[in-house]
Amino acid sequence: MRVAPSPTGDPHVGTAYVALFNKAVAVRTGGQFILRIEDTDRSRYVEGAERMIFEALRWLGLDYDEGPDVGGPCAPYRQSERTALYREAAERLLATGKAYRCFCTPERLAELRAAQRRDRRPPGYDGRCRALAAAEVERLLAAGTPWTVRLAVPRTGTTRFEDGLRGPIQFENSEIDDQVLLKSDGHPTYHLANVVDDHAMRITHVIRAEEWISSTPKHVLLYEAFGWPPPVFVHLPLLRNADRSKISKRKNPVSLLWYREQGFLPEALLNFLALMGHSMPDEREIFSLEEFYAEFDPGRLKTTGPVFDLAKLQWLNGEWIRRLPPQEFVRRVLAHHGEPYARRPELVARVAPLVQPRIRTLAEWPSYADTFFRGCSDYEAALLVPKPLDAAMARQLLEQAQQIAARAEPFAAAVLEQQAREAVAKLGCKVGPAFMVLRVAITGARVSPPLFESMEVLGREETLARLQAALAKLATAEATGTGS
RNA sequence: GGCCCCGUCGUCUAGCCAGGUCCAGGACACCGGGUUUUCAUCCCGGCAACACGGGUUCGAAUCCCGUCGGGGUCACCA
Numbered sequence: 001m002r003v004a005p006s007p008t009g010d011p012h013v014g015t016a017y018v019a020l021f022n023k024a025v026a027v028r029t030g031g032q033f034i035l036r037i038e039d040t041d042r043s044r045y046v047e048g049a050e051r052m053i054f055e056a057l058r059w060l061g062l063d064y065d066e067g068p069d070v071g072g073p074c075a076p077y078r079q080s081e082r083t084a085l086y087r088e089a090a091e092r093l094l095a096t097g098k099a100y101r102c103f104c105t106p107e108r109l110a111e112l113r114a115a116q117r118r119d120r121r122p123p124g125y126d127g128r129c130r131a132l133a134a135a136e137v138e139r140l141l142a143a144g145t146p147w148t149v150r151l152a153v154p155r156t157g158t159t160r161f162e163d164g165l166r167g168p169i170q171f172e173n174s175e176i177d178d179q180v181l182l183k184s185d186g187h188p189t190y191h192l193a194n195v196v197d198d199h200a201m202r203i204t205h206v207i208r209a210e211e212w213i214s215s216t217p218k219h220v221l222l223y224e225a226f227g228w229p230p231p232v233f234v235h236l237p238l239l240r241n242a243d244r245s246k247i248s249k250r251k252n253p254v255s256l257l258w259y260r261e262q263g264f265l266p267e268a269l270l271n272f273l274a275l276m277g278h279s280m281p282d283e284r285e286i287f288s289l290e291e292f293y294a295e296f297d298p299g300r301l302k303t304t305g306p307v308f309d310l311a312k313l314q315w316l317n318g319e320w321i322r323r324l325p326p327q328e329f330v331r332r333v334l335a336h337h338g339e340p341y342a343r344r345p346e347l348v349a350r351v352a353p354l355v356q357p358r359i360r361t362l363a364e365w366p367s368y369a370d371t372f373f374r375g376c377s378d379y380e381a382a383l384l385v386p387k388p389l390d391a392a393m394a395r396q397l398l399e400q401a402q403q404i405a406a407r408a409e410p411f412a413a414a415v416l417e418q419q420a421r422e423a424v425a426k427l428g429c430k431v432g433p434a435f436m437v438l439r440v441a442i443t444g445a446r447v448s449p450p451l452f453e454s455m456e457v458l459g460r461e462e463t464l465a466r467l468q469a470a471l472a473k474l475a476t477a478e479a480t481g482t483g484s
Numbered sequence: 485g486g487c488c489c490c491g492u493c494g495u496c497u498a499g500c501c502a503g504g505u506c507c508a509g510g511a512c513a514c515c516g517g518g519u520u521u522u523c524a525u526c527c528c529g530g531c532a533a534c535a536c537g538g539g540u541u542c543g544a545a546u547c548c549c550g551u552c553g554g555g556g557u558c559a560c561c562a
Binding site for chain 1 (some may be wrong): 485486487488489490491494495496499501509510511512514520521522523524525544554555556557558559560561562
């Protein structure tokens with residue numbers, strides 16, 4: 001089993017999807033899971049993209065047994081380092097007449113396509129160079145004319161293969177183009193490199209995306225031409241945008257980097273991907289990678305393209321965050337966010353339990369936690385006076401709170417809450433609005449972690465300071481008429 | 485357009501291969517309600533689908549055919 005991405009940009013969510021199922025088969029069958037870098041298109045090569053693929057796969061826990069950065073018996077695992085192999089293979093095909101040299105220029109091919117399009121005929125190479133006499137080939141070669149190698153696809157007959165998921169699939173050979181195998185720059189195309197490598201690396205199951213179905217007959221023909229037994233082909237459904245087109249950058253976040261930055265847990269992303277197109281026998285929806293491997297069954301794969309629903313991923317991520325052991329949650333927060341949190345790990349640990357049940361992604365951490373790290377002085381004074389109350393009542397509540405905070409012993413949430421409730425009752429106020437006044441004073445926002453727990457974390461001194469600041473803010477607002 | 489793949493609630497799906505136990509179950513989202521100091525959690529309830537038409541059969545979401553719909557692919561990209 002293998003996954004074979006191209007280093008042409010950010011690591012793609014589809015790569016993770018395909019890698020997941022390949023690895024699952026490898027784990028279940030005791031086979032090797034290989035990472036192969038398909039970098040045969042130097043024009044699309046992106047510096048650093050390869051390293052990001054390594055990192056993304058590791059981040060997800062989809063480690064590979066063999067690959068460019070871990071080595072293995074079939075090294076090298078970068079196609080750009082295996083060009084001799086492909087040339088040799090192409091020579092073999094040339095020698096046996098299974099392929100031929102094509103000297104057509106890109107211009108002629110473009111004109112050919114244009115003409116076919118104009119006449120509303122199916123596009124494809126017209127086979128001109130296939131009929132070239134040996135002497136003519138020699139002459140062109142001697143003249144240094146650039147050439148490619150094309151597969152000599154049989155003109156008649158049918159090529160069939162068994163898709164491990166969809167059953168028998170067949171194509172008329174007359175509909176298959178004489179695919180270019182070796183480009184004029186000496187690099188192989190996907191088709192050649194893929195088949196040669198899959199054979200060389202003893203890949204038993206080619207598990208890839210559905211978009212490859214229509215080129216599979218070319219691959220089957222290649223295996224036949226080489227006299228090699230073809231692997232089992234399994235075409236996974238394509239991940240889709242909401243409009244059901246294949247998932248794309250424009251309509252969906254597809255970069256694994258993005259998911260990491262947004263604070264999605266690898267566990268959740270993997271869990272979500274596993275849910276797309278495969279189901280657990282007991283319909284369980286939340287499960288670990290290990291559980292997935294344990295229950296994975298090719299027979300439970302689906303063939304219909306699932307729409308990638310970020311909302312469900314967010315829900316799942318929230319579930320995973322809530323299930324994290326407290327210490328682990330702290331570790332993830334620290335790993336995800338740098339300063340100012342990293343400087344105060346002990347404070348993070350105390351704040352964490354208040355935030356953990358409230359967020360769906362690690363990126364949301366600051367929205368609840370920042371009041372403990374950055375203070376809260378820049379809120380609007382009007383927030384201190386929620387709807388049914390007036391400024392006078394707000395002031396009284398804050399003053400009562402000051403007294404309670406000053407004397408509470410110990411300075412703990414339960415004590416503070418009990419005394420606050422009593423005081424509020426005496427003032428003849430409802431707890432909801434009353435606590436809202438204090439919440440704003442303490443956290444600077446109407447949405448916050450629990451009030452008294454927050455006070456406890458802040459400590460007596462800071463609590464008193466914030467209450468005092470709120471009172472001052474209220475007074476200023478009243479004086480300038482900007483309050484309510 | 486040719487070829488190929490696919491078609492159960494808005495979305496992810498169970499059920500289909502081995503027809504009845506399915507007037508189709510679960511989850512997300514959404515809408516109500518409850519718990520609650522805000523938010524979130526948690527609990528309860530609701531909305532909502534077998535694409536359509538034939539056929540086979542005592543009986544079809546499940547088998548067959550057709551139609552329609554969606555997608556993929558038609559590069560010296562992968």
